[in-house]
Amino acid sequence: MNLSSALQKKIFHIVRISSQRIKQDSYVIGGYVRDFLLGKKESEDLDILTIGEGIRLAKEVSKYIKPYPKIRIFKRFGTAMLKYNNQKIEFVGARKESYCFSSRNPFVELGSLQDDQNRRDFTINALAISLNHNNYGKLIDPFGGLSDLKKKILRTPLDSNVTYSDDPLRMMRAIRFSTQLQFSIEKSSFKSIKKNKNRINIVSSERIIEEFNKILLSKKPSIGLLLLYESGLLSIILPELTLLKGIEEKNGYKHKDNFYHTLQVVDNISKIKENSLWLRWAALLHDIGKIHTKKFLPKIGWSFHSHEFVGSKMIFHIFKRLKLPIGNPMKYVKKIIQNSYKPIALIGDKTRDSSIRRLLFEIGDDVEDLMKLCLADITTSNMEKKKKYQENIYFLMERIEKLEKKDKIKNWKSPISGNDIMKVFNINPCKKIGIIKNFIKDSILEGKISNEFQSAYFLMLKKGEELGLKKNNE
Ligand code: ATP
Numbered sequence: 001m002n003l004s005s006a007l008q009k010k011i012f013h014i015v016r017i018s019s020q021r022i023k024q025d026s027y028v029i030g031g032y033v034r035d036f037l038l039g040k041k042e043s044e045d046l047d048i049l050t051i052g053e054g055i056r057l058a059k060e061v062s063k064y065i066k067p068y069p070k071i072r073i074f075k076r077f078g079t080a081m082l083k084y085n086n087q088k089i090e091f092v093g094a095r096k097e098s099y100c101f102s103s104r105n106p107f108v109e110l111g112s113l114q115d116d117q118n119r120r121d122f123t124i125n126a127l128a129i130s131l132n133h134n135n136y137g138k139l140i141d142p143f144g145g146l147s148d149l150k151k152k153i154l155r156t157p158l159d160s161n162v163t164y165s166d167d168p169l170r171m172m173r174a175i176r177f178s179t180q181l182q183f184s185i186e187k188s189s190f191k192s193i194k195k196n197k198n199r200i201n202i203v204s205s206e207r208i209i210e211e212f213n214k215i216l217l218s219k220k221p222s223i224g225l226l227l228l229y230e231s232g233l234l235s236i237i238l239p240e241l242t243l244l245k246g247i248e249e250k251n252g253y254k255h256k257d258n259f260y261h262t263l264q265v266v267d268n269i270s271k272i273k274e275n276s277l278w279l280r281w282a283a284l285l286h287d288i289g290k291i292h293t294k295k296f297l298p299k300i301g302w303s304f305h306s307h308e309f310v311g312s313k314m315i316f317h318i319f320k321r322l323k324l325p326i327g328n329p330m331k332y333v334k335k336i337i338q339n340s341y342k343p344i345a346l347i348g349d350k351t352r353d354s355s356i357r358r359l360l361f362e363i364g365d366d367v368e369d370l371m372k373l374c375l376a377d378i379t380t381s382n383m384e385k386k387k388k389y390q391e392n393i394y395f396l397m398e399r400i401e402k403l404e405k406k407d408k409i410k411n412w413k414s415p416i417s418g419n420d421i422m423k424v425f426n427i428n429p430c431k432k433i434g435i436i437k438n439f440i441k442d443s444i445l446e447g448k449i450s451n452e453f454q455s456a457y458f459l460m461l462k463k464g465e466e467l468g469l470k471k472n473n474e
């Protein structure tokens with residue numbers, strides 16, 4: 001099969017000329033070829049494989065590019081990378097790998113094209129297109145990758161047991177590709193994942209999370225989350241989630257399966273908001289507090305009282321263990337989970353404006369995301385109920401929008417500062433300043449005064465007087 005149509009770009013001609021000059025055969029390999037054959041949007045990464053030294057080829061290629069590009073060299077791996085027209089181009093020398101049991105970093109020696117294709121994770125990622133003079137554009141497909149692409153199947157080029165045991169990250173990659181491409185993992189390959197699941201412990205958390213995040217960011221994350229569960233990997237990586245599985249029944253009272261519910265919430269949120277990694281994490285973990293709060297109350301049924309609070313307390317440890325960022329993303333996820341039930345308490349037309357202002361004050365800019373999570377959380381299969389619940393949320397969203405437009409509470413800053421108060425009453429820092437500030441804040445949130453300087457100023461004078469302060473008349 002000739003695929004010169006995949007090689008329209010100038011860069012491929014540059015590589016061809018460069019390879020010829022230094023007498024090293026070269027190929028495009030991996031994701032670029034796969035995505036081209038799938039008719040997907042052009043990959044941002046381009047992997048060039050050369051039979052010889054990758055760094056040498058990168059240096060030769062750079063001579064043909066203007067302005068002269070910066071080459072990043074990774075001596076330890078014998079690879080080099082440069083950017084050209086917004087594309088990351090990586091140059092790798094063909095290699096042969098052998099592994100030892102305790103590490104996923106192989107012993108590497110120079111190899112042939114076939115050696116290099118053997119070490120690739122899946123047949124669809126081992127597809128290569130020749131950039132060489134004699135067979136430019138030829139597809140080199142030793143393992144039937146093209147047929148697997150058509151069959152939508154993920155298969156390892158060599159024995160799957162060995163492939164996953166050698167580098168257990170490939171188990172995560174199998175599930176990630178299966179989720180992104182909606183391909184199935186070959187049966188015997190999935191069996192090998194199950195068998196090798198404990199080998200994931202030799203992979204660093206950072207690498208595991210990189211794949212996990214790609215699963216979460218895909219169109220339908222539940223595909224991957226279910227595979228992670230079925231393979232046994234999820235109970236190693238995120239046992240808090242698998243513990244949500246199961247339905248209990250007592251005296252005729254049943255609770256829902258919170259694991260499957262969670263997967264649905266994650267899928268829902270992925271439809272509602274694109275590229276929202278941390279909101280998806282919040283959706284994924286929004287019910288984990290239910291493990292520790294589950295109670296059976298006779299004549300009432302199952303209760304998970306204050307699970308949002310308990311759940312939010314678990315976030316720090318999970319983020320730390322998984323090496324997820326402890327800064328703003330963690331704070332955001334914690335905040336969303338902790339407040340995930342608040343909007344539900346504000347459903348209905350009897351809700352006072354002041355309660356909505358308080359929600360806006362506490363949640364600020366994240367209020368939209370919080371409301372989206374509330375929408376995603378509706379997973380009932382009763383269509384009538386579903387519609388009613390959704391309408392309730394939309395109604396609340398409208399009220400939030402209107403109130404925010406009018407009162408500007410989201411990023412609220414007191415119209416009167418502590419300094420203003422000290423100046424007006426000629427006092428030093430003391431408790432009374434806090435009392436006055438709080439009084440002003442509460443009056444604005446309660447709607448007793450409007451959110452602007454004049455009204456706040458008069459209120460300050462009144463409250464100050466009550467507290468025995470005198471206005472400085474100078
Ligand atoms: P994408 O970049 O779209 O996620 P990709 O296939 O390009 O997908 P990369 O992680 O960029 O994936 O890797 C490039 C290629 O390197 C892969 O297509 C595969 O051939 C090979 N590869 C990457 N990681 C591994 C691994 N752990 N084991 C074996 N081969 C791998």
Ligand code: MG
Pocket residue numbers: 031032045
């Ligand atoms: Mg890539």
